[in-house]
Amino acid sequence: MFGPKFLDNEEVEFTLWAPYQSEVFLLINGNKYKMEKDEKGYFTATVKAKEGDKYSFLTNKGEIPDPASRYQPEGVHGKSQLVSLQYNWDSKDVKIDPKNLIIYEIHVGTFTKEGTFYSAIEKFDYLVDLGVTAVEVMPVFQFPGKKDWGYDGVYLYAVQNSYGGPYAFMKFTDEAHKRGLSVILDVVYNHVGPEGNYMTILGPYFSSRYKTPWGLTFNFDDAYSDEVRKFVLENVRFWLEIFHVDGLRLDAVHAIYDFSPKHILEEISEIAHSLGKFVIAESDLNDPKIIRKECGYNIDAQWVDDFHHSIHAYITGEKNGYYSDYGSLDDIVKAYTDVFVYDGKYSNFRKKTHGMPVGNLDACKFVVYIQNHDQVGNRGNGERISLLVDKESYKIASALYILSPFIPMIFMGEEYYEKNPFLFFSDFSDPTLIKGVREGRLRENGQTIDPQSDEAFEKSKLSWNIDIEILEYYKKLINIRKEFGNKCSRNVKVNKGENWLSIVMEKIMLLVSFANTELVSPAKGNLILSTTNFPAKVGKGQKITVNKGVGVYLI
Incomplete structure (x- = not known):
């Protein structure tokens, strides 16, 4: 239409x-x-x-x-x-199986030196060798200028010109499919960017009831909202049918406001599922309604910030901002067993009770990570964990999430110990917007490098200086997950002691020491991966003295 x-x-x-x-x-x-x-x-x-x-x-x-x-x-x-979007596809779509889903998140502009879809294609064989099964692409809606995270996009149907445009994205998806990689596209339906938005003069595309921190939010439930909903829902079908993407990641659904009898998120999931596609939501609500089929929106999976925050706060010792709510081994235990750390518990940071229990939802309804574009890029200097902790802690964190029963997501470069930052960058032309972005990022995030500068963008590009030790370690973790992982089942038993954890799943056990310590093995097992001096075999109830590190056992 x-x-x-x-x-x-x-x-x-x-x-x-x-x-x-x-x-x-x-x-x-x-x-x-x-x-x-x-x-x-x-x-x-x-x-x-x-x-x-x-x-x-x-x-x-x-x-x-x-x-x-x-x-x-x-x-x-x-x-x-005018582009007809006629493309001779040489592949079939790759249906996403949550049990086998291992996501790799990329920002097209910084993934390679050239920053295009065509140059990204050259890395696909590397990703296959790494073992991931899906590439998640940060938003490609046309945004102002040539450099942006993508969340300032204003043309929902247009592929960013500096990335190569629509046919380049089709080629990207086609080549991914040839290698068995599915493609997940990050889409933004909670707002549009502030520059280049001409819809305000055309009709009531945007709500006068609700606001977001980032821009105008779509009118999903007021007068004329039927046509606005069609505009967005047709866009969902557009990416899934015309561009053959296999799934969508919905940005910040907690900022999608809709009091219609049927929520727009439920309609999005219905369209996607009718086409055999997968949908992931980002939400900070800790509300399982988003992913429940009954009395919910039936989204396939959602991001879990609690899992990230629990591990990050513990291994870094950071207590600023939302990390003030985390920092104990108990939090990591709860993240493994209950998914949400805050599931109806009082949050001192939020100054209110937060979240709800997930009930019996399976583990493949949740996506976990130790880094992503937000958690790295919203730091003032864009530091990755590789600069915040020692290498052994890095390995521990990696094992904790890749071998968890949840869906793991790797942030580009993490798998080889990338040390370049991922900063916030933009390319507005409006002087008022430029001033606001500069002052806002400095005030709220402490970013001293001008986000409008080429420096911020260039510094954020991957170096591809590969640490072979870490890369091989990630490959081993992924192989163990594929062969022995507890995928989707939340049948997990977690014990903790002084500076150590034991995590027992169906076929594997993780023994984790956060310092040189004595720990107790809760099960009998044979070692299949170790970062330090874990013994080749352990017995049930056996006490072992180990250095800081992680041992993975087949039980």
Whole structure:
């Protein structure tokens, strides 16, 4: 319903939803066509046009691009360009199996030196060798300039021009599928960025009831919301059907406000599941309603910040901000056994009771990590864990999440001990926005490197200086998970002592010492991986003295 549609007779039908406008003209190839308006505020025009033609709309506020543009080669303020999105696929979609899902999160612009989809493809064989099964791509909606995390995107249907545009993304997905890698796309439906958003002059795309810290939020439940919901739901289908992505990661669903009888998240999951696709949500609510099938939204999985915070706070000793709620071995134990550390418990940081128990939901409803773009990038200096803890602690943290029963997600470069930071960066042209971003990042995050600078962007690119020891360690962890892992089953027993943990699952046991200590093995097992001096065999109830590290046993 939205944007250009190629017809059989070398014509293109243009559709624009603009109920605020009394008349709109289509400008293309030097011609001006008056568009017809219907009772719901849709303007249409059908004209002779072809691939590559550039066009725009003339409104009472001036000339604007198409908010449903498929390509913005000149950026967020430039003309839209016609692309038919006809692509000769050479592969089949890769259906996501949560039991075998190992995610690798990338930011296209910093994953390689060139920062394009084509250069990222060159790393696919490396990812296959690593053992991951899915690539999660940070948002690719067209954003201002050439460098941004992607959460300032304003054209939901247009692939970022500096990454290579729509056909490059299709090639990226096609090549991933050839290697058996599924592709998960990070999409943003809680807000749109502040620069290049022309939808405000067209109609009530955005809510007057709710606000987000990042920008205007979509109108999902007020007057005219039917058409706004269609705009977003059609976008869901667009990425899954036209671009063949295998799953979506929904950004910050706690900032998606909807009091309709059927929540927009439930409709998103219904569309995805009808196409055999997978949906992951990011939420800080610790609310299992998001992933419950009964009396919930039936999203397939959600991120678990509690798991990250528990491990990070314990191994780094950090107590600032939200880490003030964490920092004990008890938190790690609870994260393993109950998923949410705060599941109806009072949070001193939030100054209120937070979360709900997950009940009997299985482990593959939850995605865990020790690093991601937020947890690294929202630090003032963008430091990765490789700069915050010693190598043995790094190995412990890696084993704790990769061998957990939950779905693990690796943040690009983590697997080889990347030490370059991942900073926040942007490329706005509006002086007021630039000033606000600079001051805000300094005040709220302590980022001293100018986020608008090329320095922030260039420093954030992966170095690809591979630490072979860590890379081989990650490969071994992934192989153990694939062969012996407790995938999806929350049948886990965790014991703790002074500076140590034991974690017993169905086939493997982790003995973890956070300092040189004596610990007690709760089961009999044979060693299959050790980072220090764990014995080759242990018996049930056996006391062993070990150095700081982790031992993985087959039981």
